[in-house]
Amino acid sequence: MNFKAWMLAGVALVALSGFISVGRCATIFQDDVESGTNGWMVQAQGSTTSLLWHIMERDARSPSHSWWCGVESSGTYEDGTNVVDGTLSSPDIVLGSTQAVFFFSERYETESCVDDVQVWLSTNQGASWQALAQNRWGRSAGWTRHVVELGDYTNHTIRLRFRFSANSYMNRYGGWFVDDIEVAEKTDEDQDGLFDFEEGWYGSNSWETDTDLDSVPDGLEVYVAGTDPDDPASCLQWSAMGWATNGVAGLVWQGSPSKLYWLEASPHITGVWSAVSGVVTADVMNPNGMTNLTPSESLFYRVATTDRVALATMGFGCDANGRSALYTNAFVVWGDLHSHTIYSDDAEKRQTNYVVPSIPSAALSNTIGLLDFVSITDHAESNIPGFYTMEKWTNMIAQIMAFQNTHPEIVVFPGFEYTKTWFSMPPLWLIPDGNGHKNIILYDFEHLPVRGYGQDAFSSPTQLWAYLDSSNAAGHYLCIPHHPAKGSEPAEEGETHDPYISMGTDWATNYLRSDILDLVEIYSRHGGSEMEDAEEPVHNFRAPGAVNTALDRWLLADHNPAYKMGIIGSTDTHGGNPGDVREISTNVQSWLGPYTGGLAALLVANRTRESFWYALKSKNCYGTSGGRIAIEFTAKLGDALAPMGGTLYHATDLSSNGVGLVNLHIRAVGESVTNPIARIQFYRNSVCILNATNSLWGQTVHIDHIDRLPHHFAYYRAKIWEAASTLNSSCQYERAWSSPIWVEKQ
Structure with a gap:
């Protein structure tokens, strides 16, 4: 049994400050x-x-x-x-x-x-x-x-x-x-349990047993959580490890009333460390903290610690199978909120196209028929002959209503796409106009505007929103930006595109509204808009429009709630076949890349329009690259537990070297036993704080992680990777991106 209290930061390799002299080794x-x-x-x-x-x-x-x-x-x-x-x-x-x-x-x-x-x-x-x-x-x-x-x-x-x-x-x-x-x-000249490279590693003296003269050898201090061989006031000693009669190991150490502790385990001393216990405390009456566990000879263990503050959190809010208490009665439903039929001007030339009610039965059975909810979002511009007209709007609504009546098992949300079409010539093109591309998703057929309109009628999103707010759709619509990090469109075969037409989104506050911009599309057949350096980026990727850029703006001083957006994926199919993520050659648009698009997933309690809409509005949702990866992501702070899209509030002052603890929990289930989970990542803001991989993981994985929160405001999100399985040559891993969970000081 390898019980150690290494004060590493959970990284794969131990980074040393400066170049180490190992002359005495x-x-x-x-x-x-x-x-x-x-x-x-x-x-x-x-x-x-x-x-x-x-x-x-x-x-x-x-x-x-x-x-x-x-x-x-x-x-x-x-x-x-x-x-x-x-x-x-x-x-x-x-x-x-x-x-x-x-x-x-x-x-x-x-x-x-x-x-x-x-x-x-x-x-x-x-x-x-x-x-x-x-x-x-x-x-x-x-x-x-x-x-x-x-x-x-x-x-x-x-x-x-x-x-x-x-x-x-x-x-x-x-x-x-x-x-x-x-x-x-390794040599140990001073016999303190540390090897002679301790100078460059810990700052202690490799020739002196007790640098700070606190009667505890440097080596013992370093291997005990929270101590410092150069600080005589920092002295925390190990007690002998005890064994209970039932064979459960008890790790005992001399604690401090001002500290919090938890146990972490790793298959390798330089591997990824994961919490294997909740937080335990030491107090004046009982100065010894203890964590009980069933030991594994294949694991290394260490104790992690931080200052005890009011943000102390206990447990992860889940059962032994990884099911969170928040999701006991919930299940995942799948949908596509971005799809086009032949009523979109560019659909017929891009893909073999169908009007929704005319989809062949074979296509219905393996694409849209596998969905629980869908929206048809045809382009709404009408200034050029052949583009959208009132007649097309009327016909489209009539046909998707007929489809809804024929297939009540699929919830259909009416919608349309507001698309940037105007040329922006130099030098004005350098000024972002914020238009980008946005889908309007309507709640039902009883709350429709007169018709959908594009940029030819309303030159900015704010004008479009004003029109919708004055219509029957008021209070019953969402506005979802898509491919927000995309620059200009790549040229299709035999065509050219004006390089000055940006397809991205300006995240300036004058183009935001927290009551309707609840979601952002992170992935489609255009590629990904997650963040700079992420895999499968959209064409001409522009970091100011990325999803993480928008989310990070919530961290600014005013903490604008409009930047608290949930995450979905969509196909953006132009074949009249929503949900089509089949990896076949006819299901990609070659000039965009080898992407078949993504899907949106909701966690709901029942299969109703009301339940689906509530999940979208509350951001209890996530996006995938097309694979049906089921996830449950939660965060716990004190006694409060939040799902995806939720906010954890606290009133603790962290400005004076205080540290709060947030318990993160993920349960992920691969699409099948042949699609195991391969990687799980946790992000605090735009920084990856956990990157866990294991080739022995199976279809279902649940892991926990305790993050030490150094600031009053933060958001957390998870990213899950299945094992390589796709035919996509640029990234062979199906992925899922959770909606964030926010932490906010009251």
């Missing part, structure tokens, strides 16, 4: 990349032919050379091949009976969540490899120094490997730089 292997390849081997993996690893002088940690996986001519890892999968492997390194550590410096820049950097180890001369650390992606904080424990590999001959893996899309990033590679034996 016995060096086993060292390479500063200044004297040639030194036995390192560069290889291409799988069917790739990329040999991008090479020594260069573009950037280095010390003094002038480093290994780089990249292309000199472009300064990126775009090499014109389908994928990049290259390895840099060390020569044999012989470890003795003394435990060793592995140091290296790195700097990387990759496409987030898709292209990753990996560190591997082999004990059989490269016949097989095992991961030493969690995969990483995105941008590192410049050059960082890392240390990896090699205690499990004493008396082995090992090889180390740096593997860079990227798909064929969005490879115009800086790549991976590696420098100053070293393997050294």
